[in-house]
Amino acid sequence: MRKFVLAAIFLVTCPSLVAQHSLNNDAIIKLLKAGLSDDVIVTIINGSPGIYDTSVDGVIALKTGGAGDKVLAAILTKANAPAPIAATSVAPAAPVAADPNDPTSPHEPGLYLMVNGSDGKQKMVRIEQTESNTGFSRMMISIEARIAGPHAVLRTSESKPVFYLYFPSSSSITDAPSPSQFSLLILDVKKDHRETEIGRRGVTPGGGSYTITEFNKSRVIESSAEKVRPTIFKVTPDTDLHPGEYAFIATMKLNETGVASFFDFGVDAK
Numbered sequence: 001m002r003k004f005v006l007a008a009i010f011l012v013t014c015p016s017l018v019a020q021h022s023l024n025n026d027a028i029i030k031l032l033k034a035g036l037s038d039d040v041i042v043t044i045i046n047g048s049p050g051i052y053d054t055s056v057d058g059v060i061a062l063k064t065g066g067a068g069d070k071v072l073a074a075i076l077t078k079a080n081a082p083a084p085i086a087a088t089s090v091a092p093a094a095p096v097a098a099d100p101n102d103p104t105s106p107h108e109p110g111l112y113l114m115v116n117g118s119d120g121k122q123k124m125v126r127i128e129q130t131e132s133n134t135g136f137s138r139m140m141i142s143i144e145a146r147i148a149g150p151h152a153v154l155r156t157s158e159s160k161p162v163f164y165l166y167f168p169s170s171s172s173i174t175d176a177p178s179p180s181q182f183s184l185l186i187l188d189v190k191k192d193h194r195e196t197e198i199g200r201r202g203v204t205p206g207g208g209s210y211t212i213t214e215f216n217k218s219r220v221i222e223s224s225a226e227k228v229r230p231t232i233f234k235v236t237p238d239t240d241l242h243p244g245e246y247a248f249i250a251t252m253k254l255n256e257t258g259v260a261s262f263f264d265f266g267v268d269a270k
Helices: 002-020 025-033 038-047 056-064 069-080
Strands: 110-116 122-126 129-136 142-148 162-166 182-189 193-203 210-215 223-229 232-237 244-250 259-267
Touching: 025 038, 025 056, 025 069, 038 069, 056 069, 110 259, 142 259, 193 244
Parallel strands: none
Antiparallel strands: 110 122, 110 162, 129 142, 129 259, 142 193, 162 232, 182 193, 182 244, 193 210, 223 232, 244 259
């Protein structure tokens, strides 16, 4: 009964004692002499910091002081245990921002022009879609388009500008992602607008809407496309562009309002 009371008292006061001193061989011998059982001492060893002499002489001294095999095994295990590694807080790596001027980075679907920035570096600028009014020639054969304003806002001084065409994964621009469905046209500059003859029309069954069936070849500038990724294409004109006004137009179906969409830009002299 006396041993139980002593053990209970020691277990209650042990945390404050251990907080002040680490255990060692002498402390274990004192616990043994106090009459604590091997199980209690093993519990204290496992739950407290300690610096032990586990040399041959140190182990013999513990054995002579009354330490049983359980106590010796706990001391040897504790002494040979690797030092705990302090937990370090590692901040998560910041996500790498997509480079808006890298053609392989994600971009909003549309047509982009590569231009030289004020810092001398190239940057990609999205060509905003411009609507035009269309009408028919006197013979009702060709389709003519007019774009408001004599000059495009977006301009380049490159005679062979580079374009990038981005399609959405499920394309809404065309039924199948293909740059061949876009044509580059020359625009004639007038006082308050730009205009071009697009091509010929084909009336759909039932009337009302019509489709461009053939572009006017004299207004078309041939271009080449290189696939960068399944939905990204690099487009360049096959010949140099002279200073003037230009626009891309998609093979498309016009509705009865006669509205067509262009991607216009201008080329300035160097």
